[in-house]
Amino acid sequence: QELLPLLEAVVQASKPLLVIAEDIEGEALATLVVNKLRGGLKVAAVKAPGFGDRRKAMLEDIAILTGGTMVSADLGIKLENVTINMLGRAKKVMIDKENTTIVGGAGKKADIQARITQIKAQIEETTSDYDREKLQERLAKLAGGVAVIRVGGATEIEVKERKDRVDDAMHATRAAVEEGVLPGGGVALLRAIKALEKLKVHNDDQRTGIEIVKKAISWPARQIVINAGEDGSIVVGKILEKDTYAFGYDAQTGEYGNLVSKGIIDPTKVVRTALQDAASIAGLLITTEAMVAEMPKKQGPAMPGGPGGGMGGMGGMDF
Numbered sequence: 001q002e003l004l005p006l007l008e009a010v011v012q013a014s015k016p017l018l019v020i021a022e023d024i025e026g027e028a029l030a031t032l033v034v035n036k037l038r039g040g041l042k043v044a045a046v047k048a049p050g051f052g053d054r055r056k057a058m059l060e061d062i063a064i065l066t067g068g069t070m071v072s073a074d075l076g077i078k079l080e081n082v083t084i085n086m087l088g089r090a091k092k093v094m095i096d097k098e099n100t101t102i103v104g105g106a107g108k109k110a111d112i113q114a115r116i117t118q119i120k121a122q123i124e125e126t127t128s129d130y131d132r133e134k135l136q137e138r139l140a141k142l143a144g145g146v147a148v149i150r151v152g153g154a155t156e157i158e159v160k161e162r163k164d165r166v167d168d169a170m171h172a173t174r175a176a177v178e179e180g181v182l183p184g185g186g187v188a189l190l191r192a193i194k195a196l197e198k199l200k201v202h203n204d205d206q207r208t209g210i211e212i213v214k215k216a217i218s219w220p221a222r223q224i225v226i227n228a229g230e231d232g233s234i235v236v237g238k239i240l241e242k243d244t245y246a247f248g249y250d251a252q253t254g255e256y257g258n259l260v261s262k263g264i265i266d267p268t269k270v271v272r273t274a275l276q277d278a279a280s281i282a283g284l285l286i287t288t289e290a291m292v293a294e295m296p297k298k299q300g301p302a303m304p305g306g307p308g309g310g311m312g313g314m315g316g317m318d319f
Contacts, residue, residue, distance in 0.1 A: 006082050006083070006084065017041060017044070020047075044095055057138070065102065122135050175270050178267075183248055187247070187248035213279075247259070250262055
């Protein structure tokens with residue numbers, strides 16, 4: 001009964017209606033179904049996303065995006081007092097079994113931008129990785145959109161392997177958006193050697209330390225080349241001979257060239273954090289007097305084969 005006046009106003013406006021609520025049951029559900037069957041009103045009802053306080057926040061996001069008012073007892077707004085002017089609007093709404101996509105919400109840009117700024121501030125303040133991820137999802141839905149990548153395959157192992165690749169690509173893309181990209185193949189670290197050579201050293205220890213770092217940061221490029229079956233020292237030497245920043249070696253084709261134009265890139269954030277973490281661990285080891293580690297277990301000799309084709313060849317197993 002509380003919903004009927006609003007439904008009548010929507011019918012008169014000749015507009016389809018989308019209801020997003022925590023739960024729809026009983027008389028309200030029956031009323032919507034009857035109206036749908038009679039053809040008097042195009043209506044769809046979906047459950048609100050999220051749970052608890054996060055659900056309320058997401059409903060507020062939807063209200064701002066569509067230019068509507070969130071109907072909630074917490075806000076002192078009762079269903080019987082809702083008018084058609086309080087409803088949000090959108091150019092298009094697509095609904096399937098699992099998802100609801102709102103396209104072209106009629107919310108004011110200033111209100112949406114204010115909400116985006118508020119969510120960004122919450123992302124900066126939170127210390128929970130889970131909360132940060134959920135806030136970023138809300139931000140993406142308000143600021144631009146969300147893409148769903150569906151991964152398939154012939155077998156479960158193939159699907160898992162593809163999913164891992166897509167997951168890696170997604171995280172690499174996020175890192176690239178944050179801090180940009182560098183030439184891949186270990187070339188960016190090779191170019192950092194020049195910066196080390198410009199450092200002023202005050203004693204032999206510093207000189208030795210710089211040489212150690214120079215050698216260490218050349219190894220990613222060297223190892224990539226070795227894995228491709230080529231001589232790492234020769235290839236790294238040729239790369240360093242060229243002053244072109246993005247010049248490097250494509251291990252897949254065996255050709256030299258501009259790695260950025262070839263699409264061989266690394267997110268700056270990944271390279272930076274890898275270098276910082278390696279330096280941190282190395283510094284920790286240098287200042288460590290002793291380390292505690294497990295002793296390697298000695299494998300026993302192989303058991304001789306027993307008569308009649310027994311359990312031979314299973315040496316090293318404990319029974």
